[in-house]
Amino acid sequence: MKTDVKKLALTGCLAGLALIIFVVEAQLPPFFIPGVKPGLSNVVVLFTIYSVGRKEAFCVLLIKVILGSVFAGSPVSFIFSFCGGFLACSVMCLASCILKDKQIWVCSVLGAVVHNFGQLVAALFVMKTTSVIAYTPYLVIAAIVTGTFTGIAAMMSVKYVKIRK
Numbered sequence: 001m002k003t004d005v006k007k008l009a010l011t012g013c014l015a016g017l018a019l020i021i022f023v024v025e026a027q028l029p030p031f032f033i034p035g036v037k038p039g040l041s042n043v044v045v046l047f048t049i050y051s052v053g054r055k056e057a058f059c060v061l062l063i064k065v066i067l068g069s070v071f072a073g074s075p076v077s078f079i080f081s082f083c084g085g086f087l088a089c090s091v092m093c094l095a096s097c098i099l100k101d102k103q104i105w106v107c108s109v110l111g112a113v114v115h116n117f118g119q120l121v122a123a124l125f126v127m128k129t130t131s132v133i134a135y136t137p138y139l140v141i142a143a144i145v146t147g148t149f150t151g152i153a154a155m156m157s158v159k160y161v162k163i164r165k
Contacts, residue, residue: 010163011048011056015063018044019071022064026072033135035080035119036142039112039150041068045089046108046154050101051163054093061089080122087118101158108151112143 021041030036041064048057065085069078088111095107116139123132 007052007056010052011059014044014048014052014056015060018060018064019067022068023072026068031142031146033138033142036139036146038146039115040153042088042108042111042115042150043154043157046092046104046111046151047157047161049089049092049096049107050104050154050158051161054096057093058089061085076126079126080119083122084115084118088112088115090114101155104155104158105148105151108154109144109147112147112150113140116140116143 018041021044025037025040028037031038045057045061045064048060065078065081069075069081073081091114092107092111095110099107120132120136120139124130
């Protein structure tokens with residue numbers, strides 16, 4: 001099995017960048033709704049999907065979630081981040097097969113919506129109450145806004161930061 005050292009090093013650098021953004025963002029207060037953050041580290045995951053590869057994007061996500069929970073979270077935050085992040089990355093990887101570089105923002109919105117869905121499912125199990133479902137409309141609106149913003153940032157990154165393969 002041949003190891004692509006350049007791709008491995010790039011994935012490590014992107015994982016580090018995503019982790020730094022994740023940890024810094026964890027220190028920000030929530031936007032209007034408890035737990036809602038802009039999801040800026042998702043820009044790095046989207047960039048990785050479109051510029052490096054889908055497997056590498058999952059690696060970036062896993063490193064970000066695991067180490068982010070160690071540095072800036074708790075076991076419960078790991079559950080929420082993993083459930084939302086894994087679902088989002090899966091959907092964005094599938095959507096990237098269909099959506100081209102000019103539609104990355106759509107991919108991001110889809111990822112943001114399912115990320116919130118994954119976190120709601122985690123909240124149902126952790127909190128053992130269905131009252132969290134009342135947040136759904138607000139979370140969908142927040143996902144559309146933040147997903148559009150991070151998607152545009154990722155789209156610009158893919159356009160202007162070229163990775164030589």
